[in-house]
Amino acid sequence: MHLIHTLAELRATLASLPTPRTIVPTMGNLHEGHLSLIRQAKALGGTTVATIFVNRLQFLPHEDFDTYPRTLESDCDKLRAEGCDVVFAPLEKELYPEPQTFRIQPDPAIADILEGHFRPGFFDGVCTVVMKLLQAVQPTHAVFGQKDYQQLAVIQRMVAQFAMPIEIIAGPTQRATDGLALSSRNQYLDDTARQHATQLAAVLKATVELVQSGERNWAQLEANAMAQLNAQGWQADYITVRQRSDLQLPVDQAGALAPLVVLGAARLGSTRLIDNLEFVV
Template sequence: MHTVHTLAELRAELRRRSDWALVPTMGNLHAGHLALVARARELKAPVVASIFVNRLQFGPNEDFDRYPRTLPRDAQLLQEAGCDLLFAPDEAEMYPQPQVFRIQPDPALAGILEGAVRPGHFEGVATVVMKLFQMVQPRWAVFGKKDYQQLLLIRRMVAQFALPLDIVGLDTVRDADGLALSSRNGYLSAAQRAEAPALQRALLGLANDARHAATPAQLLALETRAARDLAARGWAPDYLTLRRRGDLLPPGEQELRQGVDLVALGAARLGPTRLIDNLEC
């Protein structure tokens, strides 16, 4: 595996082969990231991974400064996973000038759920992802479904800008107790780590109970109860909700009766650590 840090080096390496598969990350890699690399390898394409902690998608009171930077370890893991090329730019290389041109996502999608709790987050995500797509010009890009709203937003961006690449989504990778793997799990104390799988259990319960909901009012009551029960365990929920998979809007009564495809989504703080998860149902 080659490691490059500049755009010029990246493009020189990319010219050696064609039809690359891109795995964008912010580093501090875990088994979920490595599963993305494995999925990219299944495409029979050379794999380029990026590691860049993107300031634009962090809010003013979020964890940009303390987000773990573990590049030597990450590079070793990527090499062992069969990655062909690692692009690890610093901030000056990624944004040599102030990034005043931004991607403004549709607020109907980017302004709800994560976007409502973290204003500007998806603008930062869309901007850096678009920039990576222009730098790498991959044939495929692989993203995890744990960031469900992000994946849907990126799919829409690619479609609306007619970008010549396919977005591949991969199911969430979990620990044995059901906790979705995340770089932020490392913030959890031992006691918090033991409690953390309760978020997935809350979503499982919500998804199961929703099968008996025939109206939006009944669904709202289930969501309220799920959030209250999680809060009673010491969490601070931002949302626990069931939405339509296609646009993450609440289902209507007719859709509930017809069995529309739904996804249960949750975000909550456990101590200072904010965790997200989802389950298609």
Template sequence: MQVIHTIADLRAVLAGSTKTALVPTMGNLHEGHLALVREAALHGFPVVATIFVNRLQFLPHEDFDQYPRTLERDCQLLESAGCDIVFAPSERELYPEPQTFKLTPPASIADLLEGEFRPGFFTGVCTVVMKLFQCVQPAVAVFGQKDYQQLMVIKAMARQFALPTEVIGAPTIRASDGLALSSRNGYLSQDERAEATALARALRAIAAALREGARDVGAVEAKQVAELDARGWQTDYLTVRRRTDLLPPTADDFAAKTPLVALAASRLGKTRLIDNLEIDL
């Protein structure tokens, strides 16, 4: 496995390669990331994993400076998972001048849910992903479904710009107790880690209620929010949406058994966790 730090070196190594598979990450890797690498390898192309903590997608009060940088450990894990190339540029390498050109996704998919509570987040994500796509020029790029809205935004970006990259979503990897794996889980105290499973349970409770015939979605959502908040959570959203556009389902959607997804973002102590669960009626 090669570890590369500059765009020039990356392009030199990839020269002559007709196809690659890309796994973008911010490092501090866990089994969920490694599952993305293994998924990428199934396509038969050399796998390029990127490690870059992207300042553009952090709000001023968020954890950019505290976000763990664990490059040596990450490289060991990536090599064990079958990665071929790690591209780990510095901030100066990827942004050698102020990134005044930015890619802003439409408000219809970027200003709700995560975009409402983290304004500008998806502009930062799209800008860095587009730049990484330009550096690697992959045939395939694999992202985790845990970041459900992010995956939708990136798929739409690739489609509308006619990028020669197939964007693939890989299933969320969970711990044995159901907690979705996340680099930010490391911020949790021992007691918070035990409590963190409540978020996935709330999503499962919403799914069960809808499958059993409940149609007052607002009441179903509010019940689970109240239960979480009573346990000390601070919930940004816990909501049911259509998978196609992340808009609230209508009575017609329930009648037509439109595919739905329950999505959540809630803060436990100082740690903000997100999760989702697809629902088939």
């Protein structure tokens, strides 16, 4: 496995490795969810490139950029065990040698809602770093996890609108045995919070069941779900049912609904968790 820190070395190394070439962008602190994406990438053959970079541009001033776990050595051990071919782990000054005054501004209709509403500028930062990484690696495929559902949708739209010759592949959300979606931020939870963390997935599942049983008052459904979660000690940002295609509210067309997803984001103590469930009616 090649561990690379500079763009020049990355390009020289990739020139000698076979295609197809698949990138798995990460911020490190890898867990089974990330490793499942590596396995998806490896199944495509050719060269698998994992990137590890904690991207300052997608953190708000009050968020955890400085304390976000950086575990490069153990990350590399895990990636090596999975057969990853290249790990690109640049320093900040390598990826941003000067202030990043050029930014990718995604479509507000999909990027300024939900996560984008509660974390203004988040998707500008995500799209900008992803565009840089895609340009650096020049992959044929890229694998992103469905746990970050809106991020996946924004990246898919960006790649399509810029006519980039890259296939975006969705990796299913990986969960602990009790249903909690795997996340690097789960390690912020103390023992008591970890026991309560499954309540988010439970509320999302209950919301799905209500829609499947005929509930169509979306505002009331969302309010009730958030109230249920808040009553258990959470601070909910949103729980909402959306169309998978554009993340807009569902439209009932002659009694039929398009494929749906319920998304939620809530804070348990100081830890903010997100989750989602796809479903059909």
